[in-house]
Amino acid sequence: MILGALLLVSSATAVPLAHSFSNTLSQAGLFGVNGNRKRLTFDPHGNFKVVSFSDMHFGEGEDVTWGPEQDVNTSIAHAHILDKEKPNYVVFNGDLITGENVYADNATKYLDQVFAPTVARKIPFSSTHGNHDNTLAINHQEEIEYEQAHYSALSYTRSDVGPKPYGSGNYWVPVYASKNDPVPAVVMWFFDSRSFVSGNPAGPGPVPPEADVYWVDEKTVPQYIKQQRALMLRTWKKVLPALVFVHIPVNLPSLEPTVEQETQHRLSQVQKADVLAPLPSAGDHDDEPDPATQGFLNNTYTGRDLPFWNALVDMDGGHGTVLAVTSGHDHGESWCARATASSGIPICFNGHSGYGGYVTAHSAVRNGRVFGLNLRDLAREVPVVRTWNSYENGTVNEEVVLGPDYMPEFN
Ligand SMILES: *[C@@H]1O[C@H](CO)[C@@H](O)[C@H](O)[C@H]1NC(C)=O
Ligand SMILES: *[C@@H]1O[C@H](CO)[C@@H](O)[C@H](O)[C@H]1NC(C)=O
Numbered sequence: 001m002i003l004g005a006l007l008l009v010s011s012a013t014a015v016p017l018a019h020s021f022s023n024t025l026s027q028a029g030l031f032g033v034n035g036n037r038k039r040l041t042f043d044p045h046g047n048f049k050v051v052s053f054s055d056m057h058f059g060e061g062e063d064v065t066w067g068p069e070q071d072v073n074t075s076i077a078h079a080h081i082l083d084k085e086k087p088n089y090v091v092f093n094g095d096l097i098t099g100e101n102v103y104a105d106n107a108t109k110y111l112d113q114v115f116a117p118t119v120a121r122k123i124p125f126s127s128t129h130g131n132h133d134n135t136l137a138i139n140h141q142e143e144i145e146y147e148q149a150h151y152s153a154l155s156y157t158r159s160d161v162g163p164k165p166y167g168s169g170n171y172w173v174p175v176y177a178s179k180n181d182p183v184p185a186v187v188m189w190f191f192d193s194r195s196f197v198s199g200n201p202a203g204p205g206p207v208p209p210e211a212d213v214y215w216v217d218e219k220t221v222p223q224y225i226k227q228q229r230a231l232m233l234r235t236w237k238k239v240l241p242a243l244v245f246v247h248i249p250v251n252l253p254s255l256e257p258t259v260e261q262e263t264q265h266r267l268s269q270v271q272k273a274d275v276l277a278p279l280p281s282a283g284d285h286d287d288e289p290d291p292a293t294q295g296f297l298n299n300t301y302t303g304r305d306l307p308f309w310n311a312l313v314d315m316d317g318g319h320g321t322v323l324a325v326t327s328g329h330d331h332g333e334s335w336c337a338r339a340t341a342s343s344g345i346p347i348c349f350n351g352h353s354g355y356g357g358y359v360t361a362h363s364a365v366r367n368g369r370v371f372g373l374n375l376r377d378l379a380r381e382v383p384v385v386r387t388w389n390s391y392e393n394g395t396v397n398e399e400v401v402l403g404p405d406y407m408p409e410f411n
């Protein structure tokens, strides 16, 4: 298949290179290279900035005055942050709406509100989806299809693999140094951590069994990552630096420390590298000691998030090419950390960018997490990326440089 594709490239020199090259690659099975979409490129100074918003929770109170009011506040917060940071790309990292509280008839109109500040500024974007985006009124597949149908000029969201309709938002998007560069400088990966909120206060509610899973699909996604990575390597002859976004964080399995680990942590600093959450890292730590993570079923950790996590560890290959795995879901967590427990891969949290959803002590001022990618940083032997939190009140803080020198004492 690859051989045929390469032959096609050499026999198609009469047509514009970029066009034939990307079409040929998508025929070869490389999903992220799509001839129909505009190429994302770094700016002339070699920078590409990503703002990641999560937990917007639009539509939380459709029939009460505070509902529409808090949605307006969320849009204002996003507008402030976008005008301050002027990003090249926006990631909506799940829980776009509080789907269990909206009427099915107008569920998708909240997506228009989610994207409006970004669309008004003509910024390309894409989405992952959260537990509150899978409900009786709407599901992940419907959100993806609506986004594709109505925002095709700016949205890069796809659905490459995964169970439909609740867990199919798994895809990747390449960013090139310049318009004609044949090899991307960085790849952004997006994954679907599924699960479902029935919103029925009387009991567990009619949760579809195929949605009652709190992890990235272990049957299709690890194989997809492996296949795409192998195709990238064969096509581009290198492992590309990667940013990863998924709504619910992986467990690792020790992101949520056990009682024993917590005790050990207090007693012995030596044990610290086994548990990421309590590590001394910049950002908010309001949801500890138990940030809700993937892999739980009936309040018991099952380890079923590990096939996905292990595929990411394989993708990194110990080379530090996975720059960060960023999640929302836990509104009071906005830190980054890395340790042996994460195989050295930095784990980051989004914080809280919406006025909907629960609020913790520090998440009352809404924020986005920013990644400042730079071509020189990416071309280092081990690539690095700067990341910080940008708040709606104009404060920018908690900046760290993720890479081999970041938290080496815990790795
Ligand atoms: C919206 O923001 C205003 C101004 O900060 C605040 O007074 C108000 O309480 C907020 N409303 C909601 C519903 O969050
Ligand atoms: C949402 O849908 C319901 C039911 O169809 C309708 O009564 C209501 O007016 C809609 N709300 C808005 C804000 O459009």
Ligand SMILES: *[C@@H]1O[C@H](CO)[C@@H](O)[C@H](O)[C@H]1NC(C)=O
Residues within 6 Å of the ligand: 297, 298
């Ligand atoms: C979860 O717990 C409930 C109640 O104890 C039980 O009925 C159900 O079978 C359990 N589900 C799984 C997948 O173990």
Ligand SMILES: *[C@@H]1O[C@H](CO)[C@@H](O)[C@H](O)[C@H]1NC(C)=O
Residues within 6 Å of the ligand: 362, 365, 391, 393, 394, 395
């Ligand atoms: C803005 O909010 C952040 C986060 O809560 C806080 O640290 C900072 O002091 C605030 N800045 C101003 C100017 O109020």
